Amino acid sequence: MDDRHPEPDQRLPAQARTLFALQATAGAAPLVLLALGARMALDSAGAPGWTGVAVLALAALAAVAMVAVEPRLRWRNWRYALREEEIDLRRGVLVVTRTLIPTIRVQHVDTQRTWLSDRLGLRAVVVHTAGGSHRIPALRPDTATAIRDRIAELARRPDDV
């Protein structure tokens, strides 16, 4: 890519993979429990033994994809860049989306932390515009603070909203 149209180049820290995986576990666990319940129901209803096993295997496969594969791909595809004029985000596993937010449009910036992200030493940065909000989901605390302060500084230029 030429200099006039730079691509985002900053990656999320490696701990982000863990955070995504743990968050995905919260979604995958009910799925597996549901499959276990379905298997018991099938067995007690007298369905052939393999149907229950198949349901369970499918659920296990989905759970592995959700917990092991998807978070890794999400982490691998995430890129961001903060330039004077714009915030540049690219993310997505299947649908890859690139978004530009002019810094002059930023209304305010938040950093967010949860119990889980604290354990992993991560913060999220949320950028709010008049049209909506955008989130960089996992950054090291010092990076997050630096980015937040820098965006706030860049956003201080007058806007006409």
Place this chain on the structure above:
Amino acid sequence: MSDAADPPREGADRHAGRAGDPTAPDHPRPIGPPTADGRGPRDARPALAARHLHPVAAVLAALDNVRDAVVSVVVLLVIGSQSGRLGTMAAWLAVGGAALAVSVGYARWRAETYAVVDATIRHRHGLISRDETVVPLARVHSIDTAQGPLQRLFGVYELHVQTAGGGARGEIVLRAVDPGETARLRTAAGLAAEARTDDLPRWRLTTRDLLVVGVTAPQVGILLPLVGGAVALADSVLGESGAREALIERAPTEAGGLALLAAAALALIWLVAFAGALVAFAGFAVVRDGDHLRIERGFLQRRATSVPLARVQAVSVAEGLLRRPFGLCSVRLETAGYGREAGAARTLFPLLRTAELDSRLGDLVPGLAAATTTSATPSRAAAPDRAPAGSPGAPAGAAAPPSADGDWQRPPGRALRRYLLPRTLAGLAAGALAAAIWPVAWPLAPVLALAGAAVGLAAFRAAGWRLAGGRLAARHGALNRRTVLVSAGRLQDHSLGQTPFQRRARLATFSITVASGTSAAVAHLDAAPAQALFDRLRPTPGR
């Protein structure tokens, strides 16, 4: 209660509610620069001493009480009817209730005051929790008026103090203020009196067009094909009943009933939409007065709203199913504060001939219209050489070649099946599901699949974008075609997305968001021009 009834005096008042600050008995210092007339933020002299609303406010409050009490009164009467002394009870309830409503209404009126002090507008109200709302004048962009039937009877206005953050309802609502007091409040707030001259750019909805608005209301446009489909299905079932009478012996009556029901539902929907449009848009007029748009509308409740042009970030043009064939559209303002408001509060033109769109926009929202010309020529003069943005006359060919400024860029022909297939399959699936539940409904499957394909084709023909003179138009939709017009420099964000299928076919979906939160996505564009557009819209240093 007597405390609340005293009009508060500057410096000796107490604060309550959200604006109250226990550590600062004086009024909190307002944020923001001094107002235009040079009053500093710490000027303690009240520009408008605390005063009550017009006494009609007490009547309105009493009526509110009556309305709130209706349910409990009915419950009491039902209980009373068991004991057989209904008449006595009803009489007591009426007398006691009326007395209570009137005294509470009066007390509420006594407790409510407003003032302009210290470069802020202050509003105190409430009997039990006494709230004070403080709005810095620097944040007030207009004081809007509304007039319900009762207010009109007494010649008073309901005032809405509007700030950048609030919606159509206003940060402060004063329910009854007479015209003289309204003017005084406006003057004290540093807002210019409304100009009443006739040479301002204006636009008015004619009575004939008002009727057209009602007849072609968008709700009707959406529901009409559904009801039509149901009737068609019922008819086809009816027609077949002879051949398969053993299977569907009772179907004729059911189907006839269904058709009747559908027709009744359609009539009802139409009537409600028609009445709604008349109530909302009767007497609709918009005037550009300096840097504000003043919009007046409403039948039962007359409203006058003032919108600063600086806050109009974009407009969106809707060409509904019933309006597009007649070259008609409606136009909505996209502003930062009104984003979550109901449609009527954001309407710029309830009905407009699409061909007139550019000249009307040039009159009333010159900032947006001027952006369509590359030079700095006045928008009026340049208006005729621009093709109407939402015009149905845009090239209907499949793949317009990427070219100079101003042409509509449309998805390439190879994107067509991506528009057709998902909707066709969805229609087919819905029809198959219906047939699985009710086998007689099997004709629904091909009908719905065809309908899906038609919708997909409409979506394909609608999709496109145009960048001309710094104004971006993005169009999407199928039955209801929507064009968002925005100055390229005022986008909140823009995105380019690709699914794995799109990546293989070198297609991409381009989307934008404007300040009201409205977004527009144009799907399945040729990836290279879409990427070029994405890059062209990047903010340049110094914009």
